[in-house]
Amino acid sequence: MTTKQPFNKVKTPRESRVHERYLRHSKKFPNVWCAGCGIGIVMGSIIRAIDDLQLDKNDIAMISGIGCTGRMPVYVDFNTMHTTHGRALAFATGLKMVRPEMKIIVVMGDGDALAIGGNHFIHAARRNIGLTTIVVNNTTYGMTGGQYSPTTPTDAIASTAPYGHIEQPFPIAELAAVSGAAFVARSTVYHVRELEKYIAQAIEKEGFTVVEAVSYCHTTLGRINRWGTAPDMMRRLKEQSVTRRQADGMSEEEKQGLIVRGVFVDRAVPEYTQLYDHIIERAEAEVA
Amino acid sequence: MTTEPSARLMQGDAACAEGAIAAGCYFFAGYPITPATEIAEVLARRLPQVGGRFIQMEDEIASIAAVIGAAVGGAKAMTATSGPGLSLMQENIGYAAMTEIPCVIVDVQRLGPSTGRPTSPSQGDVMAARWGAHGDHPIIALCPSSVRETFDLTVQAFNFAELYRTPVILLLDEVIGHMRERVTLPSPEEIELVERPSTTVPPEWYKPYENFPADVPPLMPFGTGYRYHITGLHHDERGYPTNRSDEVQPWLDRIFRKIERSLSEILLYDADGIENAETLIIAYGATARSARYAVEKARKRGREVGFLALKTLWPFPEEVVEHAAARLHRVVVPEMNMGQIALEVERVIGRHKVRRVNRADGEMIQPAQILAAIEEWA
Numbered sequence: 033m034t035t036k037q038p039f040n041k042v043k044t045p046r047e048s049r050v051h052e053r054y055l056r057h058s059k060k061f062p063n064v065w066c067a068g069c070g071i072g073i074v075m076g077s078i079i080r081a082i083d084d085l086q087l088d089k090n091d092i093a094m095i096s097g098i099g100c101t102g103r104m105p106v107y108v109d110f111n112t113m114h115t116t117h118g119r120a121l122a123f124a125t126g127l128k129m130v131r132p133e134m135k136i137i138v139v140m141g142d143g144d145a146l147a148i149g150g151n152h153f154i155h156a157a158r159r160n161i162g163l164t165t166i167v168v169n170n171t172t173y174g175m176t177g178g179q180y181s182p183t184t185p186t187d188a189i190a191s192t193a194p195y196g197h198i199e200q201p202f203p204i205a206e207l208a209a210v211s212g213a214a215f216v217a218r219s220t221v222y223h224v225r226e227l228e229k230y231i232a233q234a235i236e237k238e239g240f241t242v243v244e245a246v247s248y249c250h251t252t253l254g255r256i257n258r259w260g261t262a263p264d265m266m267r268r269l270k271e272q273s274v275t276r277r278q279a280d281g282m283s284e285e286e287k288q289g290l291i292v293r294g295v296f297v298d299r300a301v302p303e304y305t306q307l308y309d310h311i312i313e314r315a316e317a318e319v320a
Numbered sequence: 321m322t323t324e325p326s327a328r329l330m331q332g333d334a335a336c337a338e339g340a341i342a343a344g345c346y347f348f349a350g351y352p353i354t355p356a357t358e359i360a361e362v363l364a365r366r367l368p369q370v371g372g373r374f375i376q377m378e379d380e381i382a383s384i385a386a387v388i389g390a391a392v393g394g395a396k397a398m399t400a401t402s403g404p405g406l407s408l409m410q411e412n413i414g415y416a417a418m419t420e421i422p423c424v425i426v427d428v429q430r431l432g433p434s435t436g437r438p439t440s441p442s443q444g445d446v447m448a449a450r451w452g453a454h455g456d457h458p459i460i461a462l463c464p465s466s467v468r469e470t471f472d473l474t475v476q477a478f479n480f481a482e483l484y485r486t487p488v489i490l491l492l493d494e495v496i497g498h499m500r501e502r503v504t505l506p507s508p509e510e511i512e513l514v515e516r517p518s519t520t521v522p523p524e525w526y527k528p529y530e531n532f533p534a535d536v537p538p539l540m541p542f543g544t545g546y547r548y549h550i551t552g553l554h555h556d557e558r559g560y561p562t563n564r565s566d567e568v569q570p571w572l573d574r575i576f577r578k579i580e581r582s583l584s585e586i587l588l589y590d591a592d593g594i595e596n597a598e599t600l601i602i603a604y605g606a607t608a609r610s611a612r613y614a615v616e617k618a619r620k621r622g623r624e625v626g627f628l629a630l631k632t633l634w635p636f637p638e639e640v641v642e643h644a645a646a647r648l649h650r651v652v653v654p655e656m657n658m659g660q661i662a663l664e665v666e667r668v669i670g671r672h673k674v675r676r677v678n679r680a681d682g683e684m685i686q687p688a689q690i691l692a693a694i695e696e697w698a
Contacts, residue, residue, distance in 0.1 A: 114550065114561075119382065130393035
């Protein structure tokens with residue numbers, strides 16, 4: 033039998049206490065995200081991952097581009113920069129070059145990271161520069177109202193694909209893997225603990241790391257396609273995703289349309305700013 | 321031999337790179353483009369020698385973005401490009417103006433529009449430097465006319481950028497960038513350097529966009545304990561997005577005011593023989609060299625010719641031009657474009673007083689063309 037605690041004695045859950053420590057108190061809430069949005073879940077996961085790693089807030093920068101996910105940095109109490117559409121990784125590259133000791137987290141949506149910013153994404157991965165990239169993949173442009181993005185599923189209806197979408201989606205994690213990233217993982221906003229774990233691993237790892245957080249947009253793409261409410265779409269993430277191990281035993285046909293979760297890459301590759309330190313040593317030796 | 325030991329033959333682009341090093345530039349990001357590539361090549365070698373960092377990015381948009389990112393980290397940072405790259409950089413130049421992040425953008429102008437003639441000079445980016453980024457914002461643009469001046473104005477560009485928290489565009493042209501001249505560079509002690517405004521207030525008091533002091537609030541680098549927000553959205557004093565008109569207009573007024581109140585420091589020019597002049601020549605960049613020759617020729621022929629060589633193009637030196645042309649009725653404005661600074665001169669002193677000498681075919685303006693304009697009119 034459980035005894036009911038009086039209201040004022042109810043223990044605040046760990047999550048709330050942790051979030052409280054990392055959210056900005058000088059910023060006027062509420063946030064810009066729709067009720068039921070998955071981006072807040074990703075933000076919470078990032079905060080808890082940082083708390084687990086016991087990092088100093090002064091050493092963390094969060095940099096974003098444009099879109100719903102681009103609004104995340106303003107709420108968190110780090111060194112934060114909301115840059116131009118698609119360019120967050122390029123801004124972050126400059127910052128990392130001059131502040132290599134900082135932990136820099138770049139948060140982008142799928143349109144931001146892979147359409148307008150696609151070139152920066154593959155080149156940052158190729159360089160293996162020490163940035164942690166979290167791509168919140170909601171498969172659409174939410175802020176502008178449900179246009180098709182580089183990850184919109186084929187045949188879906190979007191506000192700019194009223195007759196059905198004829199393009200194929202980018203597999204973000206796989207793209208990052210072949211482009212040279214040191215660590216690549218994918219999870220969903222339903223699998224919060226897993227997402228949190230991957231984000232912590234990505235932040236800890238030296239080099240360019242990518243976590244694809246599959247989310248949804250119930251107010252635009254979901255509404256247009258009659259995919260249901262936020263809980264309905266959350267349930268889809270649960271039902272339509274499999275782990276890498278489960279996927280290994282499946283045929284290509286069976287895997288169609290499924291979200292494969294797991295760590296795709298975890299390798300030791302020399303990090304860019306550390307390599308550049310050797311360049312400085314060589315150049316200084318040449319002058320001396 | 322009486323040559324002083326430090327005298328050497330140097331290219332304009334190399335002088336720009338050395339000027340950057342002398343100014344304390346710690347970071348350069350760029351993308352290859354004629355006729356600016358040499359700046360990147362020199363800095364790829366030189367920057368790590370002095371403990372700085374160089375990176376070749378995937379395009380010009382990424383280059384200016386990385387430069388702004390590095391500047392936020394506290395570094396003096398620069399990129400160099402030519403017209404097509406300047407076009408690509410414009411959105412982020414606007415971002416730097418909006419967020420008041422100091423940075424230097426070198427544009428070695430080539431003949432445009434579009435790919436144009438990559439190895440031919442032009443002064444066609446003057447208006448692009450001023451109005452290329454969307455939205456209202458002030459900008460500083462400097463324009464050297466010799467290799468030594470390229471060195472000096474590169475240092476000056478960094479100083480202005482840091483002092484006023486603004487992007488500064490350095491407008492070279494292909495002739496200045498690729499020309500080799502004998503120069504004696506100043507020793508480090510002779511170079512005056514400026515650091516960006518800083519503060520010692522406790523981090524919780526710090527407001528990166530406060531109107532204090534003197535319209536240029538201190539900019540604290542990321543990673544130094546001052547945690548704050550930077551955004552390209554209109555923002556309040558703390559840097560948080562705002563939709564309040566009563567916060568937007570005062571901010572806009574301030575970023576214009578911070579430049580306007582310092583015009584006496586920012587406006588650089590050489591004036592010569594203005595007092596008794598009957599005709600005034602206003603020129604800049606490589607064209608100022610042809611103009612100077614034409615002025616000397618005309619004076620030998622007994623003409624009273626005044627010469628105003630502009631080094632600061634933006635903000636446009638309105639009062640300087642107004643004053644120089646006050647008693648005159650003839651002002652000749654030669655430039656390697658279809659008339660860009662002439663538009664400003666005409667705006668300030670009236671269209672009827674101005675004769676344009678234009679050439680936008682990839683060739684320099686000859687002194688004879690300027691002389692002819694002086695003679696025809698006399």
